Amino acid sequence: MNCKSYKFFTVISNKTRWNIILSLYDSDKCVSDICKNIKEEQSKISHNLKLLQDCKVVSAKRKGKLMIYSLNKKTIKPLITLLEKHMSCFYNGNCNAK
DSSP, X not given: OOHHHHHHHHHHTSHHHHHHHHHHHSSOEEHHHHHHHHTOXXXXXXXXXXXXXXXXXXXXXXXXXXXXXEEOTTTHHHHHHHHHHHHHHHOOSOOOOO
């Protein structure tokens, strides 16, 4: 088993981090916009964004006083597209993992 892959999927399988990823799928956002979008507190979002940055899932650029976060368009967006395709073809509601 590739330990790096396991760690990567462990990071993105967290509900808050997954919601951040989905929030950034269509457009780049600042922390306050992500907070409004997924209805979580700023400190929780910031902490999870740091973990996602460490795994190169998201990146950040300063725009004036704001940090603007964006999803990795080279690898993560295609991965989400592939996951959605897999789910639409094969998922029948029987996956009971917690």
